[in-house]
Amino acid sequence: MRIATWNVNSLKVRLPRVMEWLELRGPDVLLMQETKLTDEAAPLLPMRMAGYELAHHGEGRWNGVAIASRVGLDQISLGFEGQGPDAEGARFIAASCGGVRIVSVYAPNGRALETPFYTAKLDWYDRLAAWLVRAADPSTELVLGGDLNVAPTDDDVYDPAAYVGTTHTSPAERERFHGLLDWGLIDGYRKHHPEPGRFTWWDYRAGNFHKGLGMRIDHLLMTRSLAERSIAAEIDREARKGKLPSDHAPLWIDFDPA
């Protein structure tokens, strides 16, 4: 089983790249973020033609999260309360796919320290942690993945000094990220790749991708029973190249059968 996550930065613009990528890499489940679509505009038919069901939660213009699955898709929850968009927008969708509970999230960016947006980011993380405690169980098989907008350690940025005083690396943000691990989640990519300097996002500007100036802010976290079955993890930098790429690369993890 292959589970992947990708911040597509507009599923409308990225649909050709996404469909091409599904064909090429064949994930069983794909978590997406920043679809920037309303539910009415979600590309259900193209996905179905490719063999995937799609659960989408979005209000258009900003945010928007989705789960595509070819191994079943049910028990869909929208937002922390399971009913619709949260105060921070459409940033959370959960569904059960092939026996695994899948959660696709898009954490708030935070913009800058000492702003209300940064405080709201920390609050969102606290609400996510509360949802885990309230509605999930670390002894079950669960994947929490997406654009978490946190680089967990200094190994996850190209130059720690460049990020001092900015978001994504602040102690409070990293504390929130590690709180997810403390609950019972394992960083699936790090299990297979301890080396520093592996990134999932590069700013469109100034040729940062080609200069290797990025951050690892997209993650696939999973409960222990699932992590024990994982056999490989990769970031697909090829998908960041070429025509009309997202500014994020997809990340996938492969599992042995249960």
Added chain:
DNA sequence: ATGGTCGCGCAGCGA
């Protein structure tokens, strides 16, 4: 190529 983001939506903001 001597510069250099993109998406949304149509000005300027958010990332």
